[in-house]
Amino acid sequence: MNRATQIVRKLAVKPDRVADTITLDHQARHRRRMSMTADRGTEFLLDLGQATVLEDGDALKLDDERLVQVVAAEEDLIEITTSNPLRLMKLAWHLGNRHVPAEITADALYIAPDHVLVEMVRGLGGKAEPVRRAFRPERGAYHEHPEPPRDVLHVHGHGHDHAEVHEHHEHEHGAGCGCGHTHG
Known part of the structure; x- marks a missing residue:
């Protein structure tokens, strides 16, 4: 079975290399490893290094160099x-x-x-x-972007597994700092 180990982002997709399409809803476009069957029957194993959001128009590069283009489902x-x-x-x-x-x-x-x-x-x-x-929701602030400079990264422990970036404030982050969310 062919494997897809690389994503070719929409702007780099060459239409003459597209062998098939795969129509996926938003949830199915966020995967790492899974057996898939494209719209015209091409079977392959999606085998990415990490779970990645596949955007409408991106393509998955198969071992044999063919591309399977992603279509966002209604x-x-x-x-x-x-x-x-x-x-x-x-x-x-x-x-x-x-x-x-x-x-x-x-x-x-x-x-x-x-x-x-x-x-x-x-x-x-x-x-x-x-x-x-x-459905094409916004990507998170850190999705495939370099990490921000450490001097602007503050990790707040308020029940989420992510970091938030804040501009430097002229006050301490406390319970009533007014920056838009609570601090524990």
Whole structure:
């Protein structure tokens, strides 16, 4: 069985090398190792060094040099819109504060269906409607980016397995520092 051990990012994909496509939803596009069958029957073992997000248009390079291009599948989502950009930014902040994967566009936010979040959005003046489309949420701040300089990296122990970057503040981080989240 062919193995796919490399990702060719969308901008570097040569269309004449694409032998097949594989249509995957958002969750299935975040993998490390798994047996897969592409849309036209090409079977292969995805065997990456670490779990990686495959973006719409990226390709998986097979041992025999052929490419299998990734297509983002349509899925059920919630489209969040508002009457003005400021309210949309505030809703994006509230969703981000809850670590919700979200796709951000100029006019809308897209999230996976969640009735609690839909009620929150509506309670904050937003409109939340079900839609069906490909989901392309924002990548995390550290996804495939070099680590930030150590002088701006502060790791806060507040129940999450990640680091947060903050600009230097003219105050100490304490319970009431006002930087937007709690500190333990």
